[in-house]
Amino acid sequence: MTEAVEYDVVVLGGGPAGENIVDRTRAAGLSTALVESELVGGECSYWACVPSKALLRPALARSEARRVPGLAGAVQGPLDTEAVFAHRDYWTGDWKDDGQLDWLDSVGAHLYRGHGRLYGVRKVAVTSPEGEHHILAARHAVVVATGTRAVVPDLPGIAGARPWTSREATSSRRVPGRLLIVGGSVVAAEMATAWQALGSRVTVLVRGSGLLPRMEPFAGELVSEALTEAGAVVRTGVAVEAVVRDGPAGPVTVVLEGGETLEGDELLMATGRAPRTEDIGLETVGLTPGDWIGVDEGCRVPGHDWLYAVGDVNHRALLTHQGKYQARIAGAAIAARAAGSPALDEGRWGAHAATADTEALPQAVFTDPEAAAVGLTLAEAERAGHRVRAVDYDLGKVSGAGLYADGYRGRARIVVDLDREVLLGATFVGPGAAELVHAATVAVVGEVPIGRLWHAVPSFPTISEVWLRLLEAYRG
Template structure:
């Protein structure tokens, strides 16, 4: 049995950061990974999806500026787009990522890890051999999530696409049907339609991006329409089948229609990868999310040795927030190992708290949309004294210079009691880059009358901040 200070189960972004920070703090760490070091984000999610989306966005940006438009006379080259994507993902080859672990002083053990009791992890290798790893300080679960399938007859038998196939496919489907109306559905529809697919979205709800401010879904819907994507609201798939000869898929819907496509993507959410994690060995139900405190310590497990970081704890399932939690978690483990308790009656300075009130999100559709903090609806539900301020990005001089089609929307949610921004949603040019300024304002709880002195450069799209504050009355 090999003993380390910290045993990390899962070698994605969260696991890598936890292990690295633990080693930097003077502890020993081992990462257990059954698939590829770097995880879902590196090979089948964030990185390849953005690589697929960027060429279409670049072409659209050029086509939206007179003088550049005339130089862009052809469509995208799908083959070159896929080659570029593969440069970023290495087609799943984790040699470089594994070498990084070694260089950082982290041990890598390949195999499937399961909890085997307190501070124990059983690892089963690809050849069936087993070994036990012991943790002197902590075991950290970073197993992430996997795509969930909707309750549609036949969907588990036809080779349906999930987010994994949608980002790694080697050919452009002529016809693609997408079940869902969230971020994955909208980004996938944008990417493949820009590459030539005829895309149809089947959206059970009556809006896209339903957890966002309404303006976000409305702007994305407009953009999808400009790309030729068909969006059908209030419709659900009920039965699917694939023809054995043509390989075409027929999707039957609850309104009595049938759609024929080459591929079907299910983009309806994700579930935790905890079904085969050995949770029953520590008194937790298999297959569940792992509830944690602000240091990512799993609640309900005695001994303060089990932690869960990233998507698996369901606090803020985004790569950047997983890394944020990982930094906090590793610091907490190190501080506790050194015997430094939290201040009496106060919060531990290494706690992760932004994932409860200041989570930045970016959607790389055309137009882009981004948000941070609370929506108006959530702020009112929380009992805040809410005032909202809105401004059209179209009316910002810097946006008009940036593109001849600067359509977009900006919305602030203000807590009037404290005079601070608690939420922001942006759509349109540079939205995914502009959102960090809002994140700083929300996390820093900067009073609006002080924020007024943060002068945006002219002529930039960031001037929307000045316009929003003027609309507020400053």
């Protein structure tokens, strides 16, 4: 029997959420062990946020530069794909986690490489790649931060077609001549933008009515228009029934409902995420393997006062920044309970409650144009029973936008709670729009009254002047 090694906290999963738990618990003076089966830094650092933005930044910068008089003529050629790939590889550390290991050493956390599984109450069993076995016992908390994996639907022929998921789409060193993308969410929209700019002929197949279905409808519409103008094909209301790959390196064919076929050189299935919980020992503590892990506002698993789940795995908000936010909340709660605090601040906007997950969730999509939003859409606010008014403004009519780029196209919307005269949500679509969303996040979280926002004067001439125009439109 392997003797258990004791720590105050054991963290299962070394992505951004797990790393932030380590950071917060170590800062509180707790001994912490981290278990990771792949690269410390997780999906975001190596196959999602970081490499995708490295691929997208040259595409967006070129697009914007082409709209600036005096500069447009200098940026008419194709992207230097090798330089783009080298830039991406730099930001992923060439898919090595040496820098993350240095950070772990600097905070005094102990890393266990290998597959970790819950082993009953307050215990985690780890099997290393070399076959060594360790039992880790947690005095105060075990935190599950194992994240998600891409879902590939079980279509006829899909296994032999070897489709890309987000991992291959962000790490490929070859530009496919023709790229078929199935899906309409952020991964589909961003990867369509990146690979179209790198030279692929992109076709996006969306089962629903449009791209970016979780945002205001105009966001997906503007992104779809821009992709179409760039040469991509965006088709909505279509479903894939089967997939065929012609040989190990041959073209791939998708069969649509009704029998129509489309051929490409690669196929990206951007069709959702599932929790990485199928083999982490949930059954040893009475939970169901493969399920999302339900948590309370403090990210603690109900009925298990020692067990927490942070990040994608709890299904509250599948975004890196929200996972890190949850880790800060849970880390503070773990530290407070370890110190014997008699009561925690778990009320709305309390120090130990992840209120932003449901009331002020921000997101930025790095398409061309960018789309960014926080809080509730108009439809969500109405479904929740709020008495609201949406105020829209053409971003292209803002002086700062016209100076930013000729022919600037975009749109902004705020959703106002008419009973309290505070913002419930805001959406911005346009070049550079991702930098507008944090001001809206502060307004939503702070529940800043419209009358007070009137005194938050935007600098001239910036795109942020849209705030003044939105408030003027609201006041009439």
